[in-house]
Amino acid sequence: MKRTIYMYKGFERIWHWLQAALIILLLLTGFEIHGSYELFGYQGAYVVHIQAAWILLGLLVLALFWHITTGEWRQYKPTLKNLDKMVRCYMVGIFLDEPRPYTKTPETKLNSLQKLSYLGVLLFILPILIISGLACYFYNDLQAWGLSVGFGSLAILHTIGAFLMLIFLVVHVYMTTTGHSPLAYTIAMITGREEVPEDNRVC
Amino acid sequence: MDCLVCHEQSGKYKKFPTACGHPAYEEKNFGGKVFEPVDLNAVAKTVGKPGLQNCGVCHFFGGGGGGVKHGDLDSSLLSADRDLDVHMSKEGANHTCTACHTTINHQMAGRYYTEKAPLEHSMAMPEDYGNRISCESCHGSTPHETMTILDDHTAKVSCQACHIPRYARGGISTLMWWDWSTAGKFTEDCKPIVEKNENGRPTYHTMKGDMTWAENVVPTYAWYNGGMEYVTIKDTLPKDGSVEINRPLGSYDDPESRIFPFKYYEGRQIYDAGANRLVYSKLFGPKGSGAYWSDYDWQRSVEIGMAESGEEFSGQIGFIDTAMYWPITHMVAPKEDSLQCAACHARDGRLASLPGFYLPGRDRVSWIDTVGWSLFVLSIIGVMIHGLLRVVFRMARSKKQ
Secondary structure: OEEEEEOOOHHHHHHHHHHHHHHHHHHHHHHHHOOOOOOOOHHHHHHHHHHHHHHHHHHHHHHHHHHHHHOHHHHHOOOOOOHHHHHHHHHHHHHHOOOOOEEOOOOOOOOHHHHHHHHHHHHHHHHHHHHHHHHHHOHHHHHHOOOOOOHHHHHHHHHHHHHHHHHHHHHHHHHHHHOOOOOHHHHHHHHOEEEEEOOOEEO | OOOHHHHOOOOOOOEOOOOOOOEOOOOEEEOOEEEOOOOHHHHHOOOOOOOHHHHHHHHOOOOOOOOOOOOOOOHHHHHOOOOOOOOOOOOOOOOOHHHHOOEEOOEEOOOOOOOOOOOOOOOOOHHHHOOOOOOHHHHOOOOOOOOHHHHHHOOOEOHHHHHOOOEOOOOOOEEEEEEHHHOOOEOOOOOEOEEEOOOOOEEEEOOOEEEEEEOOEOOEEEEEOOOEEEOOOOOOOOOOOEEEOEEEOOOOOOOOOEEEEEEEEEEEEEEEOOOOEEOOOOOOOOOOOOOHHHHOOHHHHHHHHHHHOOOOOOOOEEEEEEEEEEEOOOOOOOHHHOOOHHHHOOOOOOOOOOOOOOOEOOEOOHHHHHHHHHHHHHHHHHHHHHHHHHHHHHHHHHHHO
């Protein structure tokens, strides 16, 4: 009836959890720097934020390199195929237990909707955060080079990026419960092994 | 020039209050205090390099009492511990005033209103600056080893703003409010009234009016490029019944400006209510001369003061609220006591009312925050409803089977 397949490689899992921890830490410290609450103390928040940001940047470069050399980047190649079916699956099928439209395999881990949303993070949210963040960090130097953007605009852009990331995080965490069993995806991302139904079909 | 006041080291060289800078050459009496004649020979034999007390003789008592004018220069510096002043305390750098206020041919390096403090260089040499002084002359503009973010601040925030967290910290209070309009009250038997607080500071004095004193005061912060704008007796005052007598010049957009700490000294004083201008009033003089401190008649004292200085006077007096900015630059605290980030980076921090720039932690675009947090909450509610529906439908299905 059920079987397990080896879904996530070691690097992917380490990358995923490290990245998750860093992004959560960045959100926590970032909104403290923004003045939303007090947690680490301003100096602590700032120091942790900067260090976490550098580590995340390093990790992203490493992950980019890994995806290119292993060819795994193809997982993210966008497609509109079956997009309507995926939307229907999440909005209706998942409640009515309709037949699932998608076969998840180690070679094609992401359905078309996931591809689009991860690409959104990769090509929109992350660049906003990274570019505005670096510009804030090197603001004095940028000014010396004649940049005329105000610090406020950069900070506001960074805040917008952070809100988008926060909302992505909420939805993403919820989506992990939509597998064969509520914890199937999370366990898979920890152990690498995913329990799938016989026909291997999911949302 | 009087050489001894700066060079004697005996501490016995005292000037006689009304003798225009001369000491008492024979025994004299002032205000109940006996001034012994000064043995000039003995004093002269003690000459040496000026110490804190030599400069302090004048600068600690400006305005006629300790801490009256400056909030950062008072006699507590003579026996300062390191917490009060890292530079002038014995266990600190043990500097005298002249370590920073270097002299070239007796031209005291100080603050020159038209020139700005140097900033560009790190580890500056005195030659770079002529006889101007600044913290950077010794420390450079990147003195912080532990956190680069602190050095990133020095283009916009003065060293003093972070390193003098409060002023009047030495146990000597400083005058914050002086209300001349209440002066001239007498007891029923026509004696002058003097009320003092627990530190012996006058809170009411018939000659001066009401006064408020404070210790450990949080400075007021303003953009400052080293220049001050003064309201003079020639200027017409703003109509709203209050005036800042001097105002530091500068703004965020001026690259020469930095955020600087000030003592914000307020008061209420007599003015020409008809012409809406400041006035000179005659305070000192014998009875019947119209001097305020003898006759207690503001109208006459202003008439005479203005006439003596050749100014016009409308004849109508009133009281106006005034304020002055005194730069705070001494009483540098040890690094552990530097201002915490959140003192500035907070919604209602010390810089809450400083305009013209975006300060993280203080500023935000409120609609972006509102939309952002709303979407965050909505997304949580959304996924909870989705999850709940999944559970409900599953239960319905299993019941059917």
